[in-house]
Amino acid sequence: MMRLDSRDADFAAAFAGLLSVKREISEDVDETVRGIIAGVVSGGDAALVDYTRRFDRLGEDFSATSLRVTPDEVRAAIAACPADALDALRLAATRIEAFHRGQVPGDHMATDEIGVTSGWRWTALESVGLYVPGGTASYPSSVLMNAIPARVAGVPRVVMVVPMPEGQMNPLVLAAADLAGVSEIYRVGGAQAVAALAYGTETIAPVAKIVGPGNAWVAAAKRRVFGQVGIDMIAGPSEVLILADGHANPDWVAADLLAQAEHDVAAQSILITDSSELADAVESAVERALATLPRADIARASWRDYGAIVRVRDFDEAVPLVDRLAPEHLEIETADPEALAAKVRNAGAIFLGSHTPEAIGDYVGGPNHVLPTARSARFSSGLGVLDFMKRTTILRCDPAALRALGPAAIALGRSEGLDGHARSVAIRLNL
Amino acid sequence: MMRLDSRDADFAAAFAGLLSVKREISEDVDETVRGIIAGVVSGGDAALVDYTRRFDRLGEDFSATSLRVTPDEVRAAIAACPADALDALRLAATRIEAFHRGQVPGDHMATDEIGVTSGWRWTALESVGLYVPGGTASYPSSVLMNAIPARVAGVPRVVMVVPMPEGQMNPLVLAAADLAGVSEIYRVGGAQAVAALAYGTETIAPVAKIVGPGNAWVAAAKRRVFGQVGIDMIAGPSEVLILADGHANPDWVAADLLAQAEHDVAAQSILITDSSELADAVESAVERALATLPRADIARASWRDYGAIVRVRDFDEAVPLVDRLAPEHLEIETADPEALAAKVRNAGAIFLGSHTPEAIGDYVGGPNHVLPTARSARFSSGLGVLDFMKRTTILRCDPAALRALGPAAIALGRSEGLDGHARSVAIRLNL
Known part of the structure; x- marks a missing residue:
């Protein structure tokens, strides 16, 4: 532990040292992850099952039909949860949902004095993948914090992946998924789960964005699939x-x-x-x-x-x-x-x-x-409803509005050397 | 050009082909960019000047004191602009500002029935760097589109970098910067400009986020400095x-x-x-x-x-x-x-x-x-005011609220194996 005092002569340097401390050990797993993603892209379910058997130490009886967690399994997990923890999860879910409801953004459209109608609307992402770590870092509270804002945003399909090494799983994680309205749960993890969410397999349809924490392999996989899908921050x-x-x-x-x-x-x-x-x-x-x-x-x-x-x-x-x-x-x-x-x-x-x-x-x-x-x-914010929505801007000119704005657009198009831009306006105005 | 018809038997495959066409030639410039960034981090102004002389073909008279574009140069540039283009830029700036003013988000605080006060507030980023390409892709309209939302958000310091190869610059770009309220302009470009914005040099103070389009070197540099600073999308x-x-x-x-x-x-x-x-x-x-x-x-x-x-x-x-x-x-x-x-x-x-x-x-x-x-x-939206702000959530419990919520937090902390979390609540409740 470091003790600093702003009255000390070397305080500025010492504080700068505190700021620049590197706390993350960056494991170089990028090549391994690249191979795993390519494997899932080309091999689909078979590759996903193969990686999962190997990394999660599962036997030959683990197959493509074992990937999805069934409603019966979820019900059994809920029944196995301690009552006080389940009650606490329910209280948490209610409060998280209430807070995030206030974040749903409004749409906006207006017509100005020259007849231009403009504004924007927000739409939910069509699907989201939620990565949940296995083992000791498997936190039911994080399931709620990631899934509830997605449901409040109106995402119709929320897919959770969670590894179950040697078949072990935390029943509270499944209970939290149920409370939060997760639509599908798959017992896979690691880079192979991220690849399945991004590119899809026979069993898992691809999603538009992947959120949730994970280890170095998961983080590297998320960085790599970014662009194919959206990702949240790398925590x-x-x-x-x-x-x-x-x-x-x-x-x-x-x-x-x-x-x-x-x-x-x-x-x-x-x-x-x-x-x-x-x-x-x-x-x-x-x-x-x-x-x-x-x-x-x-x-x-x-x-x-x-x-x-x-x-x-x-x-x-x-x-x-x-x-x-x-x-x-x-x-x-x-x-x-x-x-x-x-x-x-x-x-x-x-x-x-x-x-x-x-x-x-x-x-x-x-x-x-x-x-x-x-x-x-x-430069960034915590997770919220806006992370599961996107904004589309809308513009509409009537003929008079186009006449009013057209000459300026033509002048700017020409000044930028983009004559085709200018023409697409001019042709409508017989200019 | 491809003609497709949804009535054709092979339409699904043909449309999937259209979706998967790769249109970007990804130049592998990552190693070069890594070297340039390291050079600017260790060499500061001297390295920035050196790279700029080399890549923008400038002579020995280009030095650290030449980096910043002066107010006199901006005034001279504005005087050199064609009047119709300048008028069009002014109209564009007015309309862009009016549209984006509607995007400024509201803060929110409320106290619930058990005495928990919660909500959020939005604050502007403290500084933003705007990359503007040189040469033919140097578009004054893009200066407005990037800088105006930042000013509307309330960012106090908006820094523009624009390369001026062989000293050439587009006067409309400087005019647009002036109209949009850019605070500082530096005549540098490429990965070296991105590095200067992210890490700072003697002349250029670092920024919190970098936005704006650029070539393969600029894109690679933005990806590499992400984390040190925020970046916008890679277009x-x-x-x-x-x-x-x-x-x-x-x-x-x-x-x-x-x-x-x-x-x-x-x-x-x-x-x-x-x-x-x-x-x-x-x-x-x-x-x-x-x-x-x-x-x-x-x-x-x-x-x-x-x-x-x-x-x-x-x-x-x-x-x-x-x-x-x-x-x-x-x-x-x-x-x-x-x-x-x-x-x-x-x-x-x-x-x-x-x-x-x-x-x-x-x-x-x-x-x-x-x-x-x-x-x-x-999964993502166009640029807007929110890209230049971030949200801080706020929570306040009075003693009664902590008593109401504490037991659930303790139960969840213990269920996640985080006894220290539970204790930080319990110690305040004498539990």
Whole structure:
């Protein structure tokens, strides 16, 4: 863990160092992934089954007819879920849906004074593929966060893929898919699943866009199929930045720093405070909390390698630091968190006040937990309904409007050396 | 040019062939581009000047102090523009700005029945880089289409780069930059300009996102700096799809097909009609119009290699074909174009009726002319104000709200094996 103080002479350099730390180990899997995609494109179901048998350690009885998860399997999974977790998932689904309904954009058409009608309309994508990781990173909450905005957008076909290594699956993931209105579920994963979604096989019809997190193979496959289909962002390790003053509870702050750190050894937790007392108290509280945390090995490595406590003179000094870090998650525990939040330009999601731990937002707050990482909140947004819709602009001129605008279009077409453009207008005006 | 008829036995295969035609020659410039980017990152201004001297054939007198275009140069350029083109640019800028003002999104905050306050706010990107090609593809209209939405979004710093090979520049491009409110202009291009925008040099401060069209080097550089900065779509060759019935004027339709074809030998113009008479008449009209078109060589090659006329039984049969083609531009010249447009899901921009040639939309209609190509209208939208803003979600729980939601978050955290998440909630509730 790094301690910085804005009063130190080398602070600018030290903070720049914090900004430029590389937290991702980029595995070079691109050649392997290229081969797998080509295999699925040429081999279809047979190739998909073959890769899945090999990578997910399945036997000869796994065949093309095993790919799709049946409604009976979904029902059985729901029956196998603990009641409290299922109730919690239902509450989460209801709140996520309510929040995202407010994001559905409106269409717009208007006719101006010269008779030009123009505007736009939003339409849902015709189909979306949702990648869900298997094993320990198989989070039912992420199924809700990815699938619900797609359904709210009006996507008629939401296809989920989830690997089930050795046949193992998390029943809560299937329950979440059912709650979120997923249309089809296939038990495949890795680059082979991404290839199947992008190009289609005999069993899996192709989709228009692929979303959802995955490992290095999945990320490389998504980059490679981009263009053939749309993709969401490529998510990096998770981050939290907490702004807290001397009134904050150090144990609560430490708990929030560790909730982030427990995700991944490459996660990053940063505290910026104007109080050296809080800084010291949080540093101790983190050590105390680590002593009993089940995922302490992961959290300790993250905190040691990428954690930071930054002391500033005041929070006005913190604002430009926040904008440069552009954190995925920003918690503000100061006297007037709204006022401070209003000064910040770059953050994926903001959590206000001491009773809004980021974990509430991970599950049941309502806003999406798929958020821009690695400083990309400078130029991008968290997942939402707009990611599952696209806008078509519409233009209509009546003859009088064309007469009014035509000469300018002709002049610009000619000035750009595009005489054919000018002619397509002129021919309608007998010019 | 390919003629298809939906009544033919091999139509499905022929149409699938039309869909899968590869129109882009992908030059493998990735290694060269990687070297240039690394050069600018390590060498700054000196490397940028060096590459610019070499690629734009400039002499020793071109130095770091020559990089920025001065206000005097901009004033001189405006004075050198033909008055009719300048007036047309002003009209275009006014209309583009008015259209895009309607796209500025609203913020939203609400408190629900259990005391959770949530919503989002939109903020403009802090800075944007606009790439403008030099030479024949240097279009002042594209400067307006890229820069005006950024200014409407509220981006405080809009930086334009435009190569000026052998010192040559198009005065209308500088005039358009001035009209659109560009803040800084640098006379650099290619991968070296993209690198300077992404990483910064002594003279050019880095930006948060890079937009605008470019050649293979520029496209490869944009792909490579993605993540460090945001980028817009990578545009492919332009396309038009025209739906026209037997009442359409074949000379007008032909003029519109050629206005697209004259862009590039890889451009694509397609007519779908229910009238074999119109199909024949348009085919003849294209040949007649080509005889006098200045860019006939380009347009003829595009029409020959990628043009198509598709005859359908009726326009209901055409709708799924349109959705599969997902054209950048869709013109509808039928009896009730609105009704037909309402059935289409996938198109970048729609032009309704026989008095709305696509060229009007290229210049002065108001909607943006930067649109998704190569079937990407299935999952993406044209350029707009939202491309220059990002959304931050906001969540605030009061103590009662945390008590209401906390148990569900704790249950989900534990079910996902993330005990630290559960603890960050439980510690605040003394659970």
